Amino acid sequence: MRFGLCCIFINEPIRFRTTTARVLSALSRAEQRSRLSALCLENARNLYRAVQTVHRLGIGAFRVTTPFLPRYTHPEVGYTLDELPAGEEIKVLLSEVSQLRSQLNIRLSFHPDQFISISSLRDDVILKSIAELEYQGLVAELIGADVITIHAGGRQGGKEATLQRFRTNFPLLSERVRTRLVLENDDISYTVEDLLPVCEQLGIPLVYDVHHHRCNPDGLTVMEATRLAMATWQRQGREPWLHISSPRNGWGEGNPRLHADYINPEDFPVCWRGQEITIDVEAKAKELAVLRLMTDLEIP
Secondary structure: OEEEEEOOOOOOOOOOOOOOHHHHHOOOHHHHHHHHHHHHHHHHHHHHHHHHHHHHHOOOEEEEOOOOOOOOOOOOOOOOHHHOOOHHHHHHHHHHHHHHHHHHOOEEEEOOOOOOOOOOOOHHHHHHHHHHHHHHHHHHHHHOOOEEEEOOOOOOOOHHHHHHHHHHHHHHOOHHHHOOEEEEOOOOOOOHHHHHHHHHHHOOOEEEEHHHHHHOOOOOOHHHHHHHHHHHHHOOOOOOEEEEOOEOOOOOOOOOOOEOOOOOHHHOOHHHOOOOOEEEEOOOOOHHHHHHHHHHOOOO
């Protein structure tokens, strides 16, 4: 098993910087590009350090923050790497990240925000979602990330109609996005049972989130859902990716969807032990939570 850290560190001195469209709008276009170039360059350097750091900690995967290239797809202040003064240097650094990731056997991924929905009823949302996915696909290609995880969307017009829109719009994505895109069961709408037919039809792996499954159950046991989700990866010769978290106030009180600082080892499925899988630890304490879980599970 390898364990994954999501986006940021608590104790390690690595930070990814961003900015707002409002701040950038007060600058000239040349000033915008200069500011963005500096931010992107710093983030590229810090991603290299992040890969080194997770390897040092014994963590095998890292989820890259969505605004890694800040405001890249914004309609007014957006840009391309070629437009930035340090664009070539940034691309070289990202290539070095890819080489290091490969050398250290670290998996990298993206998990776009909830507003990303290619199954929306609104054409403008679909277009914005495609643009955002293409941006993340570009960065994923540059750094060697193999997964972009999204949810199926809302329930406008019913779940089956939404999933059909997903099927219809999936071919609009570029190959570098389609080959990395994976679906995740969510904690409100779409279960493993809901998503498996879409995944099998489109050849999309399914990321099994056991916490979401417990919040939004279907007819499958954890063991059955794990086996079926893993099979969607194994048919492609890829290492399955799963997610785990624990409820902030336990399973008996409050909203179970809220994530705790750490993982309760009792929430870790027994059937995951000994499997060749990647497990993203979605916990507020970040790398501290990953390391504690590995200790609790006696992972060397």
